[in-house]
Amino acid sequence: MTVMNSYPQWQTLQRLSQQLPHMRSLFAEDPKRAESMSVSAAGLMLDYSKNRVTTEVMQSLLAMAQSAGLKDKINAMFAGERINTTEQRAVLHTALRASADSEIDVDGQNIVPEVQQTLAKMEAFVEAITSGEWRGFTGKAITDIVSIGIGGSFLGPKIATQALRPYWSGKLKCHFVANVDATSLVEKLKLVDPETTLFLMSSKSFGTQETLTNTLSARDWFLSQGGTQQDIAKHFAAITSNVAKATAFGMDEANIFPMWDWVGGRYSLWSAIGLPIALMVGMDNFRALLQGASDMDRHFVEAPLAQNMPVIMGMLSVWYSNFFNAQSHVVLTYDHYLRGLPAYFQQLDMESNGKSVTLDGERVDFNTGPVIWGGEGTNGQHAYHQLLHQGTALIPADFIMPLQSHNPLGEHHAQLASNCFGQTQALMQGRTFDEALAELAGSKLSDQDKAIIARHKVMDGNKPSNTLLMDKLTPQTLGALIALYEHRTFVQGVIWQINSFDQWGVELGKTLGNDVLARLGAAEESTDLDGSSNRLIRLFRQGHL
Numbered sequence: 001m002t003v004m005n006s007y008p009q010w011q012t013l014q015r016l017s018q019q020l021p022h023m024r025s026l027f028a029e030d031p032k033r034a035e036s037m038s039v040s041a042a043g044l045m046l047d048y049s050k051n052r053v054t055t056e057v058m059q060s061l062l063a064m065a066q067s068a069g070l071k072d073k074i075n076a077m078f079a080g081e082r083i084n085t086t087e088q089r090a091v092l093h094t095a096l097r098a099s100a101d102s103e104i105d106v107d108g109q110n111i112v113p114e115v116q117q118t119l120a121k122m123e124a125f126v127e128a129i130t131s132g133e134w135r136g137f138t139g140k141a142i143t144d145i146v147s148i149g150i151g152g153s154f155l156g157p158k159i160a161t162q163a164l165r166p167y168w169s170g171k172l173k174c175h176f177v178a179n180v181d182a183t184s185l186v187e188k189l190k191l192v193d194p195e196t197t198l199f200l201m202s203s204k205s206f207g208t209q210e211t212l213t214n215t216l217s218a219r220d221w222f223l224s225q226g227g228t229q230q231d232i233a234k235h236f237a238a239i240t241s242n243v244a245k246a247t248a249f250g251m252d253e254a255n256i257f258p259m260w261d262w263v264g265g266r267y268s269l270w271s272a273i274g275l276p277i278a279l280m281v282g283m284d285n286f287r288a289l290l291q292g293a294s295d296m297d298r299h300f301v302e303a304p305l306a307q308n309m310p311v312i313m314g315m316l317s318v319w320y321s322n323f324f325n326a327q328s329h330v331v332l333t334y335d336h337y338l339r340g341l342p343a344y345f346q347q348l349d350m351e352s353n354g355k356s357v358t359l360d361g362e363r364v365d366f367n368t369g370p371v372i373w374g375g376e377g378t379n380g381q382h383a384y385h386q387l388l389h390q391g392t393a394l395i396p397a398d399f400i401m402p403l404q405s406h407n408p409l410g411e412h413h414a415q416l417a418s419n420c421f422g423q424t425q426a427l428m429q430g431r432t433f434d435e436a437l438a439e440l441a442g443s444k445l446s447d448q449d450k451a452i453i454a455r456h457k458v459m460d461g462n463k464p465s466n467t468l469l470m471d472k473l474t475p476q477t478l479g480a481l482i483a484l485y486e487h488r489t490f491v492q493g494v495i496w497q498i499n500s501f502d503q504w505g506v507e508l509g510k511t512l513g514n515d516v517l518a519r520l521g522a523a524e525e526s527t528d529l530d531g532s533s534n535r536l537i538r539l540f541r542q543g544h545l
C-alpha cells in the first residue's frame, strides 16, 4: 500500500475531488466564503477562498495532516530531533530566530547561546564596517561588499537584501557572485575598488567548487591590485561550518563566522549567511527579520491546524499535487522588491521536496514536490499568464502583495492591486461560452463566426489561487513570509513521508562534473564515456565546432 492511500481520508478526498462544484457556485452559495477561508498570522493574511475546496474538503485535508502526525513532527523538528535521517542531522533553522532565553538541545548541549554569540559577533562586524572603523589596506573605509556563494548561500541573502531595499543604510553597496562563469565575477570586479572592498565567502561546507573558485580568483585579483598576503584579513571574511578548511584556505580565524550542520543551506539566511543583509540594512532590521520568522514559527507550533497558515497552504498543495495531478505551482509577487522571491522559493521547495523515495526507502507512486516557478506581477500577465488562464495544465498560484507601497506614486499602487485582484478573479470565475458570445453581440461577424470566436474566448475558470497580503513589506513581514514557505514545504514533506532536508540528487552531477573537468585538461582524449559525452569533451578541447 502506498503512503497516500494508506491515509484514512484518501478515499473521501478522492471522491470529493471528483464531485466539486465550480468555484463560481461555491462563492454564489456562500457569501461569507472569503471571511471563513482566510487566516491571519505574523502580519500576513491568507485568503484561500479561491481554491477548489469546500468545508468538507478542508476538514478531510486537515484530518489527513492529523493522521500523518503532523503536530508531533512539527514538535520534533523544533525540539532538535534528528529528523534529517539520511544525514543524521537535526533541522533547526528555527533555533536561529528563537528568543535568547530559549533552550534547544543538540547532543545534550543548548545551542541558543552559540547562536546569540554569533549574532553579537555579526553585530560588532556590521558596526565596524558601517561606521568606517574597519579600514582596508590603504586605510580607507569599506564601501563595497562582494558576497560569494551559491544555492542557499546566495539566494537567501540576495533576495532578502533586494526585498529590503527601502531599509538600506546607504553606507555600502553589495554585489553577489554565484555562477562559476568568470563573467559573473569579472563584471562585478569592474565595479569595485580593491582598497575599499570586502569579500564575504559564504559556504556551509567550504567545499563547493563554484564558491572556492570564485574566492580564489577574487583573492588573485586582490593580490594583483596592490593588496598583499597580510592584507587579506582586512578584505576577506567567511561564513562556514568548516572552520578548519577556511583557515587552511588562508582566512583569518577572527573573520570566520560559524554555521552548524543542523542548518540546511536553503534554510540558512537567518544565520551568519545573512551577513550581507545585516550589512546592508543594519542589525536592528536583521533582528526584525528574525523576529518576523519567529512570530511565524510560534504560529506554526501553536495554532490549531484549521487556522494554521503554513498547514493550510501545505495541505492545499498536497490536494492539487495528489488529487488533481498538478505538476507545477506558480508564485507571483505584486511588489517589485519581492521579484527575487520565486527563485528563492524554487530552491527551498524543489531541493527539499524533489524526492522519489519515502523515509523508509520505498519508491513513491504519487506526485511529490511540484515545479515551483514564477515572477513579478504585472509583467507575467503580458507573458505567461495566458497559459494559466487557458492552458491545459492546472497550475495553482500564489499572489503576494503588500497593501501599502514604499513608493506611493500617483495611481501606480492601485493599478498594481487591481491587476493582482483582477487576475485571481479571472482565474476563479473564467468566462462562459454564453458570456463570450454576449460580448460579441454588437459585432458584424456571422453567427457561425461569432460562435467560433466565442469558443476561443471561453475561459474555464475554477483555477486555484491563494492571495497573501501584508500591510507593508518590512523586515518583519518578510521574515514571516519566508518562514511561512519554509513550513509549508515541511508540511508537504510530512504528508509524503519524504526527507525534505537532504539533497542527494545534486551529488552525482557534482561528481561527474569533477571527472569531466579532469578529462577536459587531460593529455589523452576521452573515448571511454558515452558517445555524446566523449564528443562534447572533444569539441571543448578543440575550442570550436
Ligand SMILES: O=P(O)(O)OC[C@H]1O[C@](O)(CO)[C@@H](O)[C@@H]1O
Residues within 6 Å of the ligand: 150, 151, 152, 153, 202, 203, 204, 205, 206, 207, 208, 211, 265, 266, 351, 503, 506
Ligand atoms: O553553502 P555550500 O556548502 O557552499 O552549499 C551551497 C549549496 O549547494 C547545495 O549543497 C547543493 O549543491 C545546496 O544545498 C547549498 O545551498
